[in-house]
Amino acid sequence: MISREQIAHDLTIVYLNNRYGISVEGDISVHHGDGGGDITTRKFPDASQIKYIKVGTGEKGFLGIEKKVKVEDGYIADGIIDEMIKEYYQVYSRILNRLD
Numbered sequence: 001m002i003s004r005e006q007i008a009h010d011l012t013i014v015y016l017n018n019r020y021g022i023s024v025e026g027d028i029s030v031h032h033g034d035g036g037g038d039i040t041t042r043k044f045p046d047a048s049q050i051k052y053i054k055v056g057t058g059e060k061g062f063l064g065i066e067k068k069v070k071v072e073d074g075y076i077a078d079g080i081i082d083e084m085i086k087e088y089y090q091v092y093s094r095i096l097n098r099l100d
Contacts, residue, residue, distance in 0.1 A: 008096040015091050020044070020084060045076040 028037035
């Protein structure tokens with residue numbers, strides 16, 4: 001028999017897959033055999049894509065504006081991953097409680 005914890009885990013994964021899956025949006029129209037429209041898809045960034053921020057160098061440039069340089073600041077997907085982990089535990093706990 002499958003444990004309650006395994007059922008809760010599996011249902012949580014199904015929930016998160018639906019919540020964080022690829023988003024497809026747009027519209028299509030067809031008139032007398034000719035069609036057109038716009039479809040866009042949105043998915044997560046690659047987990048290895050580096051996130052950059054601009055920081056001041058302390059030097060003054062044109063018109064006295066501080067010069068800035070790009071520096072690495074983690075990965076673009078870090079915020080999404082953190083949110084998914086947080087939501088995983090929330091959903092898992094809720095499903096586990098509902099199984100009682």
